[in-house]
Amino acid sequence: MTNGNGTPPEAGLPPQLNVLAQYTKDLSFENPNAPASLAPQPQQPNINIQINVGANNLSENEFEVTLSVEGKAENAGTVMFSFELAYAGVFRILNVPQENLHPLVMIECPRLLFPFAREIIATAVRDGGFPPLMLDPVDFVGLYRQNMERQAQQPMQS
Numbered sequence: 502m503t504n505g506n507g508t509p510p511e512a513g514l515p516p517q518l519n520v521l522a523q524y525t526k527d528l529s530f531e532n533p534n535a536p537a538s539l540a541p542q543p544q545q546p547n548i549n550i551q552i553n554v555g556a557n558n559l560s561e562n563e564f565e566v567t568l569s570v571e572g573k574a575e576n577a578g579t580v581m582f583s584f585e586l587a588y589a590g591v592f593r594i595l596n597v598p599q600e601n602l603h604p605l606v607m608i609e610c611p612r613l614l615f616p617f618a619r620e621i622i623a624t625a626v627r628d629g630g631f632p633p634l635m636l637d638p639v640d641f642v643g644l645y646r647q648n649m650e651r652q653a654q655q656p657m658q659s
Contacts, residue, residue: 517595518609523617526567526587530625531580538581539630546574546581552639554611554648564592566610568618572634582629588618607648608641615639 532538550572557565567589574581592610594602615638623633 514596516597517593518597518605519593520613521563521591521593523588523590523614525621526589527585528587528621528625529585530629531583532629533580533583535630538576538579542576542581544576546576548572548574548634550636552644554607554641554644556606556610559591562593562595564594564606564610566590566592566606566614568611568614570618570622570636572622574631574634582626582631584622584625586618586622586625588614588621590614604645608645611639612641615641 550570553569555567555569557567559565567587570586570588571584573583590610590613592606594605597605619636623635626632626634
C-alpha cells in the first residue's frame with residue numbers, strides 16, 4: 502500500500518525516540534580500606550573508569566539499553582574505592598530507517614542515560630566518604646566506532 506506519491510504511508514512520519522523507563526539494574530560501591538582510606542592522602546588517587554553499552558531488542562520497536570560504568574580509585578597500590586553501575590532504559594523507536602537504527606540505539610540512547618548514571622556514581626562516591634566523582638562527558642560516537650572496528654577485526658566464527 503502506498504500514498505498517492507508512491508511511498509509507504511510511514512515514510513512521511515517523523516522519527517520518534519521515546520524513553521519508556523529508566524532504572525538501576527545493578528549498583529555496587531566498595532570502600533574496602535575505610536576508615537584509613539578516608540584520611541588525607543599524600544597524592545591524588547589514580548582513577549580508572551570503563552564504560553560499555555549493551556542493548557537488547559524487547560520487541561520490534563522497543564529496546565533495552567544498558568550503560569555499564571566501572572571505576573576504581575587507587576593510591577600507592579591501595580584501593581580507595583571501587584564501583585560498578587548498570588543503568589538501563591527502555592526506548593521506543595519509530596519511523597527510523599533500518600540502517601540508522603543500530604547507531605541510534607548505541608549512541609543516542611546511552612547519551613540520554615549518561616547524566617543519570619553520572620549522578621548516581623557521584624552520589625555513591627560522596628556517600629562513601631569521598632568527594633563526589635564527576636565523570637567527564639563521554640564521546641559515544643567514538644565509543645561506537647571503536648566497538649565496530651573491534652568487531653570488524655575479529656575473525657568470523659563458524
